[in-house]
Amino acid sequence: MPDMSASVSLAMTHLVPLAKEVDENKVTPGVLGFIVFAVMALAVWGLMKSMSRQLGRVDFKEAPDPKATAESEASPGTPKTGQS
Numbered sequence: 001m002p003d004m005s006a007s008v009s010l011a012m013t014h015l016v017p018l019a020k021e022v023d024e025n026k027v028t029p030g031v032l033g034f035i036v037f038a039v040m041a042l043a044v045w046g047l048m049k050s051m052s053r054q055l056g057r058v059d060f061k062e063a064p065d066p067k068a069t070a071e072s073e074a075s076p077g078t079p080k081t082g083q084s
Helices: 006-021 030-057 066-074
Strands: none
Touching: none
């Protein structure tokens, strides 16, 4: 393979025999996989706790609908004509 660099061909000659020796039935994620999963779980837990705290601080009060207030003021029985 003339277009491969020397470092790539050297890595291939050392890693290919190692890959053939690994039994595919015994390959497991191992400790590193558990550590990565645990860190991701802790990160998600922390983000959810932070989001819950931030949403608890939100003070949302809906503005009254101007059409509904105008209708409720005009409906008590006498229409407002401007004369008292």
